[in-house]
Amino acid sequence: MTLRSPPPEPLTAGPPASRPRPPSRGYWSEVWRRYRQKRLGVLALLYVVALSLVALLSPAIAGTKPVLCRFEGRWQAPCLGYFVEKWEDRMPVARKLRKRYSPERLKEADPESWAIWPLVFQDPYRRVRANEWPGRPGNPSGMEGRPSRLNWLGTTPTGVDVFAQLVHGSRVALLVGFVSTGIAALIGITLGALAGYYGGWLDVLLSRAIEVVMCVPALVLILALLAVVDKTTIWHTMVVLGLTSWTGIARLMRAEFLKLREMEYVLAARALGAGQARVMFRHILPNALAPVLVPITFGIASAILIENALSFLGFGSPPPNASWGNLLKEGQRSLSMWWLVLFPGTAIFLTVLAYNLIGETLQEATDPRLREAAK
C-alpha cells in the first residue's frame, strides 16, 4: 500500500468546503474560555493570585528586617530570615547587629550603609518597642491594642501587630493548602489510576485501603501524632493532612479510569499496538484530570480550614509562627478585643470561599455535558 497524493476520484462527495474559521482551541483553552465568563470565579482566582503575591512579598510588606541593605560593602537581604532563619544567620549584618535592625543601629555599625525597609515597620512575631524606629512609640499591649494609625488592625495582648501577623500568616495558609493537597493529589491520582486501570485484585486491595483510610479521622490522627513528635512544625501537619485526605481524589480517579478504559479511543489505541504506559498517560490521564481538579481545589480549602482549626485549638504550628488560627485563639480570650477575631476570621473566610468558588467554577467549566455542547 502506498500513500501518494490520491488520483482524482470522481465518486467521492467530499464534505462541504470549510469556511475560514477561528483557530482550533484545545480542551484547556476551551475550559479557560468558559471559566472567564463566570465573574465570581475570576474574582476568586484574582483573590488567590493576590494572596499568593502577598505571601511571596510578605517580608517586604511588613517586617522589621531590611528588604535589602548595603552593609560593609556587600548586598544583603536580612528579610529572607522570615522565610528561612538560617539564611539570615549567615549574613554579616545580622551577626553584627544581633538581628536588631534600625536605621540608627545600621549607621552606627557602618556609616556607609543604607537600606530599603519594609512598607510597614512591624514584626509578626514580637512586639515592636518604643524608638525601635526613630521617634516611634512602642506597640500597646494588653487590652489596649485597638486599631490605630500605627497598628492598622490592632495588636494582640502581647503587643504583636495584627496586620503583620496576617500578612505573614498568608504564607502558612497557602503553603498548607498547596503542600498537603499536593501530597494528597499525588497519592490519590496514582493509586486511583492503578486501581481503575488494572482492576481485579489490585482494585479490590486498593479500594479496601481507601476505605480504611477514610475511616481514620484526620483531626484525631494529627493530634495523636503531634503528641508523639517532640518538636512539631507546620510540615508535620501538612504531611498528615496530605496522608489522610487523598481518598476522595483516589476514588474519583478510579471511577474515571474505569470509565475511560472502555472508551473506544482507548480500545483503538490498544488495537494500534500502544503499550500500557502510553494508553495510561497519553490517552486516559489527560481526560481524567479535569474532574479531579475540582476536589483538589476543595481539598486546598479544607486543608486551610483544618490547619486554622488546629491552631485555634492550640495544636497548630507553635509560635513563633504566624497562623491566622493563632490570632483567633488569642481573640477568643476576650471578646472585647474584636479586632483579633474579625480580621483573621475574615481572612480565613475569604480564602476558603475563594477556593470553593474556584472549584465550583472549574466544575462548571469542565462539565462533560458542556464539553460536547461546545462543538
Add this chain to the structure above:
Amino acid sequence: MSVPLLEIENLRTYFHTDDGVVRAVDGVSLKIEEGQTLGVVGESGSGKTVTAYSVMRLLAPTARIESGRIAFLGKDLVGLPERELRQMRGRDISMIFQEPMTSLNPVYTVGWQVMEAILLHQKVSRAEARRRTIALFREVGIPDPETRVDAYPHQLSGGQKQRVMIAMALSCDPKLLIADEPSTALDVTIQAQILDILRQLRDQRGMSILFITHDLGVIAEIADHVAVMFQGRLVEYGPVLDIFSRPQHPYTKGLMACRPRLHTPYKILPTVADFMEVQSRGAELTIVEKQMPPERLAQLTTQGRGRLLHPRSRLAQIGHPWEEGQHAPDTTCVPEGQSPLLSVQELKVHFPIRRGLLMRTVGHVKAVDGISFDVYRGQTLGLVGESGCGKTTAGRAIVRLLEPTAGRILFDGQDLARLSGRQLRAMRRRMQIIFQDPYGSMNPRMTIEAALTEPMVIQGIGHSSRERRDRAAALLEEVGLEAAHLRRYPHEFSGGQRQRICIARALAVEPEFLICDESVSALDVSVQAQVLNLLKRLQEKHHLTYIFISHDLSVVKFMADMIAVMKDGRIVEFGPSDTIYAHPRTEYTRQLIAAVPKDDLEHIRQRQAARLAARAQRLSA
C-alpha cells in the same frame, strides 16, 4: 373535515446560544387530520424533534418560539399558559421517546407508573386504574399483563419497555400521539412489532400520530403523509405514495437514493450531493438541483468489483454450491488452493459471572460460543445479528482486544490467540478495527495530527516527524478531508468526518485487514452512504480484507460478499450474501429479513389499502 386535529402554521423556533441564534425550526407548516399519521423525516439537526417539542412546549430554556401558530382543534397552544398546557399534555397529546431504557423510573413498578398517569388526569379509584392498566398492557401486547404490572423496568426487555411507554401514552386516550424515533433504539424484529402495535392502535382507536424518524423505510411502513425536513425547513410535504413514487425535491430524491436497500441496483451509493448543491450566504440557504448525468448513473451501477465468493469447493462444503446462472454475472470465486487470510476456528469468548465476597465464578456468559469461518484476501465478510448476539465481542476477540476463552484465530497461518508482547504488536500493524461511535473513538485532547501520527510512532513507520506529518496529510486527503484539518481537535468535526478520520487512523499502519464494527450505524443516511463508498473504494485500492459487523441487514448486504448470521453467540447461517437474502434457510434469518422496513410502492399501496379498510370498519362499527 372541519377543523384539523393539529395545524402548525409557519412555526419558527430559534435557539439563543452563546454563539448566536440557531434557527432550529424555520417556517414550518404542517397539518394532521384525525386518525391520520404524519411522518416527519429528516437527518440529525433537521429540526424534526424540535418541531415536536414545540407542540408539547417541552423546549430547552434557550429555545423560544419566535412566531407561528400551533392550533390543536382550533386552540392555539403557543400562547397557552403553562397550567392549561400541563392539563393537555398526557390527556390530549402524549408522547413516546426514543430511549425506552431511560424513560421509565427504575424505582417504581411499571404498573404503578402507568396508574399514576391515569390517576393524574382521571377521577377513578386505584383498583379501577389498575384494571385499566392491565387492559392497556394487554392492548399493547405485553404477555401475561397481570403479573407484568408488578414488574420493575429492569425486569423487562427493551421492546417490552417501549410497549409500557406506549401504554402510558395511551392511558388517557389521547387524540394525538407524538412518537419521537420510538423504534430507533430497538432491534429490527422488535421495531417491526412496535410499528405493528402503533398501526393497530391507530386504526382501532382513531388516534392521530405524529411520527418522527430518520428512517424513510419506517416512514413507508406507517405514515399517511410525509414531511421531509432539511436544516429547519420543510422541503417536501405530501401523501406518502406521492412522495415515494414522485419525489419532487432534490433532497428527498437524494435521501431515497442514498439508502442501501435489500434490492439496491447500485454498486456505489449515490449521495445527496449528487442531487443538489447547498449554497449558503449567511443564514440564507439556497438549494440548487443538479441533474445526474447518465454516465454517473452508469458509474454507480457498474463501477467496483462484483461479489467475491469462497472457492467453489468450500462453497459446496458449506452447502451453497456454485450454480451457473444463479449469481450476478460479475460474481467471481477465490481460486482453488488459495488459503484464507483469516481463519477463525471454534472461537469462544466467555465472561465469568462473579458473585459474593470472594468473587467466586458462579457461571459464564457465553458471548461467543464456538464460531468458525474463513475470510479470503480481498473479501468482505458480513457479520450480522441483533443486539447481544456476540458479533461485537467476536470482532474484538479477533483483534485481541478481548482474550478468547478457546479456539484458534489463524491470521496468515499464525495463531493470534497465542501471540503476546512484541509479536502481537507487530501483528497489529496488519489488522485494524474501526468502531461505532464517532464521538467516543477519538481522544478529545489530541489534535488530528497527533491522532494520525501516533500509530506511526508506535509501529515505527516513517523516519522523522516531518515525514509522518506528510503521511498524515496524505491520509486525510485520501479519506476526503483536507490537510488543513491536521491542527484541529475532534470536537470540531461532524460525525461523518470523525469516522473518516478514524478510518485514516486505522490506515496509518497500512493494514491488510480491517474490522468495521458498526462503523456506519451512528451516522445519518446521507453520510453513511459516503462512508460506505469510501470503504469500498479503499478496499479496491489497497486490496483490503474486511469483516463488516452491523445490525443493519441492508448495509451488510450492500457491503458483504459472504454473510454470517449470528444468534446467541453462534453462527446460524453462513453463505454468499445474495443467496442468503434470496433464499434464507433458517427461520431466524427469514424473520430478520422480513422485519426490515420495506419502502417499495407495492408495499405502501398494500398498507394504505389495509388502512382504509380498517378505518371503514371502525367507522361502521
